[in-house]
Amino acid sequence: MPRGSSGKRERQYEHIKESGEKRGMSEGRAEEMAARTVNKERARSGEAKSTSRSSTQGRSSSQRGGQRSGGGSSGPTRDELYEEAKKRGIEGRSTMNKQQLKNALGH
Template identity: 60%
Template sequence: MPAGSSKKRERQYEQIKDNAQEHGVSERRAKEIAARAVNKERARSGESEQASKPSNRDAKSAPQCGGERSHRGSGGPTKEQLYQEAKKKNIDGRSQMNKDELRKAVGR
């Protein structure tokens, strides 16, 4: 954490770092993820002296987007993401469907 960070940002950093480690990320990578997330939030809220254009360009902050960007990857949404979407829509037979069938069933 940069010197002079608020207690809120320090708690946020620790929470993100701990969560990443719980999901099997190495300590070094977890620290990097946490630092980047906190620094982006600091830039967006005007707490930092400098802010990159991408930090200020996004319409939503990382916690608000909730993984929406993961749907745009090279393979699109994962089978699990498609399954959860099918579950929300109460699509019958979803547990027996493969990824392509789930994609068609949810209309992607």
């Protein structure tokens, strides 16, 4: 953490780091992710002395509300599709994968 960081940012850093380690990240990768995240939040809130344009544009993590970058949702889960198939009485549903359940349900 940079010198002069607030207690809030230090707690945020530790929380993000621990979360990354719990998900199986190496300690170094978890530290890097935590530092980048906290630095970006500091830049967006005006706490950092110098910032890049990319650090201050876009939606902050709190505004994203848990949305992650990448592929996004691919619709209902396999379990949700299975339950729908069960309600409709579709035979062989227990051995079907997600795509097969989608096809059987007409999704």
